[in-house]
Amino acid sequence: MRGIRLEGVVAGYRARPVIGPIDAGLGPGVHVLLGRNGTGKTTLMRVLAGILPPLAGRVLLDGTDLAAHHEAKRAIGLLTHRAALSPQLSVRDNLEFWARVQGLDRARRPARIREAAGRFDIEGLLDRRTARLSRGQLQRADLARLTLTDPHVLLLDEPMTGLDPVSAEHTRALVRSWGTHKTVLCSTHSVPEAMTLASRLLILKGGALTELPVATAPERTGTPSAYDLRTSRGGGAWERAEPGQDTTIGEHIAGLVARGVEVTDVRPVCARTGDTTQAGAETAARTTAETAIHELLDDSS
Numbered sequence: 001m002r003g004i005r006l007e008g009v010v011a012g013y014r015a016r017p018v019i020g021p022i023d024a025g026l027g028p029g030v031h032v033l034l035g036r037n038g039t040g041k042t043t044l045m046r047v048l049a050g051i052l053p054p055l056a057g058r059v060l061l062d063g064t065d066l067a068a069h070h071e072a073k074r075a076i077g078l079l080t081h082r083a084a085l086s087p088q089l090s091v092r093d094n095l096e097f098w099a100r101v102q103g104l105d106r107a108r109r110p111a112r113i114r115e116a117a118g119r120f121d122i123e124g125l126l127d128r129r130t131a132r133l134s135r136g137q138l139q140r141a142d143l144a145r146l147t148l149t150d151p152h153v154l155l156l157d158e159p160m161t162g163l164d165p166v167s168a169e170h171t172r173a174l175v176r177s178w179g180t181h182k183t184v185l186c187s188t189h190s191v192p193e194a195m196t197l198a199s200r201l202l203i204l205k206g207g208a209l210t211e212l213p214v215a216t217a218p219e220r221t222g223t224p225s226a227y228d229l230r231t232s233r234g235g236g237a238w239e240r241a242e243p244g245q246d247t248t249i250g251e252h253i254a255g256l257v258a259r260g261v262e263v264t265d266v267r268p269v270c271a272r273t274g275d276t277t278q279a280g281a282e283t284a285a286r287t288t289a290e291t292a293i294h295e296l297l298d299d300s301s
C-alpha cells in the first residue's frame with residue numbers, strides 16, 4: 001500500500017516496551033492520534049520516522065522496510081516538541097542545513113527557504129538565532145523546515161502547540177490540504193481539534209492503537225459533492241473543484257501540485273440535501289464521536 005504500514009511493531013527504550021505490538025496501515029488522509037500523557041504518541045511518531053528502531057516488527061514505507069533503506073526516510077517529515085533546529089544557528093542557517101540534508105540542490109535552496117519562510121510568516125526572523133525565538137516562532141520555523149521539500153508522509157506531534165490563532169488556522173488548513181493526497185499522522189490533546197481535522201481517529205491506550213468506529217468518524221457525517229480550494233494561482237481566492245467519477249479530490253490536488261500550484265486550504269462542500277436536518281444529524285454524530293473518544297481515553301473504562 002502507499003503510505004506507512006506497521007507489522008507487529010513494538011517500541012520503547014532500553015529494551016522496555018512502551019507500545020505494541022501494533023499492526024496498522026496509514027494511507028493518504030489525516031490520521032489524528034489521541035492519547036493520555038505518556039502513552040507513547042511521540043514514541044510512535046519517532047519509530048514511524050525511522051529515528052527510533054523498533055524493538056520488534058517492521059515499519060514499511062510504500063512497501064520498503066525503513067530499517068534496511070535509510071534513504072527512504074527522506075520522504076518522511078517529522079515535527080516533534082523538540083524542534084529539530086539548532087539553538088546556536090540562525091533560522092536561515094538551520095533551514096539551509098536541513099535543505100542540504102534533504103538533498104535539495106544548492107541552486108534551489110535560497111528560493112525554497114524564502115518560500116517556506118513566507119508560508120509561515122518568519123521572513124523577518126531568518127537572521128535571528130534560533131535560541132532567541134519565542135515558543136510559537138520556533139514552532140513556525142520548524143513547520144517551515146518541514147515544507148522545504150515535499151515529503152509525502154508527515155508526522156506532526158501536536159503541531160498547533162504554541163501557535164497564535166492565525167498561525168494555527170493557517171497550519172490547520174495546510175494539514176487538511178496535505179491530507180487530500182499525503183499520509184498525515186497528527187497528534188493532539190484537543191478533541192475539538194481532532195474532530196475538525198481527522199479523516200480517521202486513532203486512540204493510543206495501553207500500548208495498543210484503537211480506531212474509532214467508522215460510523216462515528218466525522219467525515220461520515222456528510223458526503224461532499226465538491227470541494228473549495230484556495231490556491232496560489234487564485235491569489236488567495238477560492239476555486240471550486242468537482243472531481244468526476246474517475247478522479248478523487250486527492251488526485252485532482254496532486255495534479256495541481258505537480259503543475260506547481262500550491263494548495264493551501266481545502267473545504268468540503270456538502271450536498272444541500274437538507275440544511276437544518278443535515279446540520280442536526282452532523283451535530284448528533286459529532287456528540288456521539290466526542291463521547292466515544294472520551295470513553296476510549298478514560299483510564300477507568
Ligand SMILES: Nc1ncnc2c1ncn2[C@@H]1O[C@H](COP(=O)(O)OP(=O)(O)OP(=O)(O)O)[C@@H](O)[C@H]1O
Nearest residue numbers: 012013014018035036037038039040041042043044
Ligand atoms: N528517551 C526516553 N528514554 C526513556 N523513556 C522514555 C524516553 N522518551 C519517552 N520515554 C517514556 O516513554 C513513555 C511514552 O512517552 P512519549 O513521549 O512517547 O508519550 P506521549 O504520549 O507522547 O506523551 P505526551 O502526551 O505527554 O507528550 C513515557 O513513559 C516516557 O517516560
